[in-house]
Amino acid sequence: MNIRRFYPADLLAGEVAVVTGGGSGLGYAIARDLVACGADVVITSRSAPRLEEAELRIVEETGRLCASFPCDIRKDDEIAxxxxxxxxxxxxxSILVNNAAANFHMPAERMTRRAMETVVDIDLMGTFAVTRAFVPDMIEARRGAILSITVPSVNRGFPGFSHAGAAKAGIISLTGSWAREWGRYGIRVNALAPGPVPTEGVTVNMLGKDATDVPGAFAEHSEVAALGGLGTPEEIASAAVFLCSPAASWITGVNLTVDGGMELSTPLHRPVTG
Structure with missing residues (x-):
């Protein structure tokens, strides 16, 4: 999917965007499409080599420059x-995309304090800390867009990933609180909840499958969505660009599910064993 089919190349001209977890997966796709739409973008993650590779790929795919800066979002000094x-x-x-996250499968009865704290520290507290660092400039400018990546149907639970589910639920709550508090400054705060999208990170960390067979790992999900098939990083990125753009100027405080209608077709989660 070519983002330029849908959005003009100058849609986000003059905007400065930061994308956490922007070196791979959905974060990379979102960063690339923000660049393609004219934004100046800084991608960040803990892996400098991955960021450097992603930066070069974005330049090759968009013809525009992108910057990268390594950062551990658990550390306030690095965020500064x-x-x-x-x-x-x-x-x-003027745009912040909170995409960085940690995730791994662990049944609830085996969940350790360390496991819970690790995921909550990165997903929830990292989102809080990065937003807290960048929002004062948005308040001063009286404009801005903040977008956080969450999960669909968080109220139905997240079996096998209760640490991530709790963290994402917290982010959704922050989204509503921040939208109400900062709306008077012209700042829009939204969340985006992707359905299953074949990426290497999800394949390895959530499905526990071999990264060399991403399509195969998602085979059982491919016919569940009402629209059929699976989503792509590009389709998630397109929704993210919309929510960060002037086209969504009257939208704030939402958690937009982008899953091809999978939520409509999926029964309540089965218990997780093993």
Missing amino acids: RLRDYTNSRFGKG
Whole structure:
């Protein structure tokens, strides 16, 4: 899917965007399409080599520059350096995409405090900390868009991933709170909940499958959605660009599910064993 089929190349001209977890998967796709729509983008994650590779790929695919900066979003000092780098490279951030996350399968009865704290620290507290670092500039400018990646149907639970489900539920609550508090400053705060999308990270960390067979790992999900088949990173990125753009100027506080109607077709989750 070519983002330029749907959006003009200058849709986000003049915007400065930061995408956490932007070196791979959905974060990469979102960052690439923000760049393609004219935004100046900084991608960040803990892996410098992965960021460098992603930066080069974005330049090749869009013909526009992208910047990268390694950052562990669990550490306030590194987040401060990320903000300072963004400000010096492009100017103050006006779009923030909270995509960085940690995830791994663990049945609830075996869930350790360390496992819970690890995921909550990255997913929930990381989202809080990065947003808290960038929002003062948005408040001063009286404009901005904040988008966080969540999960669909969080109220139905997330069997096998109760740590991630709890963290994402917290992010959805923050989304509503922030939307109400910061709306008076012209800041829109939304969340995006992708259905199953074949990516290497989800294949390995959530499905426990071999990264060399991503399509095969998702085979059982391919006919569940009302629209049939599986989603793509590009389809998720297209929705993300919309929510970050002026086209969504009257939208805030939502958790938009993008799953091809899978939520409509899927029964309540079966208990997780093993």
